Amino acid sequence: MLRLRSCVLTHLLSSPTYPLHRLLSAALPAAVSPSPRFAVEDYLVDTCGLTRAHALKASAKLSHLKSPAKPDAVLAFLTGLGLSGAEVAAKVASDPRVLCAGVERTLSPVVAGLTGLGLSRPEIARFVQLAGCSFRCRFVVPRLHYYLHLFGSFENLLRLLRVNSYLLQSDLDRVIKPNAVLLRECGIAPADIAKLCIGVPRLLITNPKTLRTMVACAEGLGVPRGSRMFRHALHAVKFLNKEKVAAKVEHLKKTFRWSDAEARLAVCKCPMVLTRSKEMLQRKYELLVSEVGLEPAYIACRPVILCYSLEGRLRPRCYVLKFLKENGLVDRDWNYNTIFKLTDKLFVEKFICPHREAAPYLAEDYDAACRGEVPSSFRST
Incomplete structure (x- = not known):
């Protein structure tokens, strides 16, 4: 009988039509069934607080995780640093692999090192949110x-x-x-x-x-x-290379009808004029030179004017000053450069508030002009 069973087993093992895994699984006790697969995406949503879209994207970098043991330890560590639930979620979304970092081997030594540099716990928490993947590197x-x-x-x-x-x-x-x-x-x-x-x-x-x-x-x-x-x-x-910089300087000269000396002066005094677009420079020329009547040489000596917001500062203040002049409400010629440099609070105090009785709608019209509107009181008749 024993010889017969041995022959049958040998036949089954050598048979190409009989799957070996079925034979082995049949021999295993029912209690040794494999554990369910760790669902990384669900963990990121349910435990880490990520949105489903962020979790789907992040899970691709964590497909090798087989259990929540290491991620749980990392989450506890981050929470212990003082990060809120939303901050932890943002950290995991930006750097999913932080969940694979060793707490004792990597994260704790890093935090100890940061503490040694004099950083407080709240400062370390702020740093963690901005450090990206570098936080998990010694x-x-x-x-x-x-x-x-x-x-x-x-x-x-x-x-x-x-x-x-x-x-x-x-x-x-x-x-x-x-x-x-x-x-x-x-x-x-x-x-x-x-x-x-x-x-x-x-x-x-x-x-x-x-x-x-x-x-x-x-x-x-x-x-x-x-x-x-x-x-x-x-x-x-x-x-930028020298050719592109030279082209920008040439455009300034052409737009404001500056000489070489005036262009050099303007750029030296305010290099940031080179960062303004051609369209915006043209619009500022039309306001300051064509409408207000400022001389190009005046602007060349005060080029910071060209870096102020056209709609939020230059145009509204020009409107106000024009309105005050037309209605006899200013007693001297103001320097436009001074007017443009004032903070909004000081401008209102000097040019709006003193005329509340004579021009009760001036403040409202000025606010509208700052929003890009042109109130009827500011329109040319």
């Missing part, structure tokens, strides 16, 4: 140490990370440090380096050769290194 601590010294404060660093989280992933020795040295050589202070990088997010992480070209281009405008305008000059010529 190299983030020495890099953060460098950036805190470079930018002068934690707040400056946070402002920059809001527009460029890739800063933490860039090569310090080959890219960031050479660029920072060059900016310091240009006389740009740490706080101003932060401001410049907020306006030009890719500035520090760009190829050092490219940055040197930008510095040379800014100097070519006639703005010397060390001047308070040099930061603005760098911003104005960002990632």
Whole structure:
């Protein structure tokens, strides 16, 4: 009998028509059935608080997860740092693989390092939300140490990370440090380096050769290194070559009928005029020169006027002054540059409030003009 059973078993195992897995599964006890598959997408929705769309996208990066053990530990850790449910959800949505990070091996040492740099628990929580995938990398601590010294404060660093989280992933020795040295050589202070990088997010992480070209281009405008305008000059010529900068200067000359000397003066005093579009410059010319009657040379000496909002500042204030003159409500000729420089609060106090009785609708009409409307009282008759 034993010999017969052995022959039958040998036959079944060698038979190509009999699936081996059926034989083996039949021999297993019912209690050893495989556990249900871990549903990553449902976990992201039900436990992490992601929307179904975000969970579907994030789950593709977590398909290897077989259980909630590690994600549960990460969620508890993030919550312990002070992140709210919504903040945890946003963190997981932006960096799903954070759920795979080892708490004891990676996240805890990183937080200990950040604490050693002098960051408080709330500051660490804010940093976690902006650090992207760098938070789960140990190299983030020495890099953060460098950036805190470079930018002068934690707040400056946070402002920059809001527009460029890739800063933490860039090569310090080959890219960031050479660029920072060059900016310091240009006389740009740490706080101003932060401001410049907020306006030009890719500035520090760009190829050092490219940055040197930008510095040379800014100097070519006639703005010397060390001047308070040099930061603005760098911003104005960002990632442009000399030919494109020359074309912008030529357009300014043509639009405002400036001489070479007037154009150079305007650009040196306010390099940001180079960032204004051709259409906007033309519209400002029509208002300031054609309608108001300002001389092109006057604007060349005060080019910051061209950087003010046309609809939110220049046009409404021109309307008000014209109205006051036509109705005999001003007793002297005001300098338009002074009028344009005033804060909105001061402008209202000086030019609107004193005329409430003589012109009771002036404030309302001014507000309408700031919204882009032209009240009948401001229309030419």
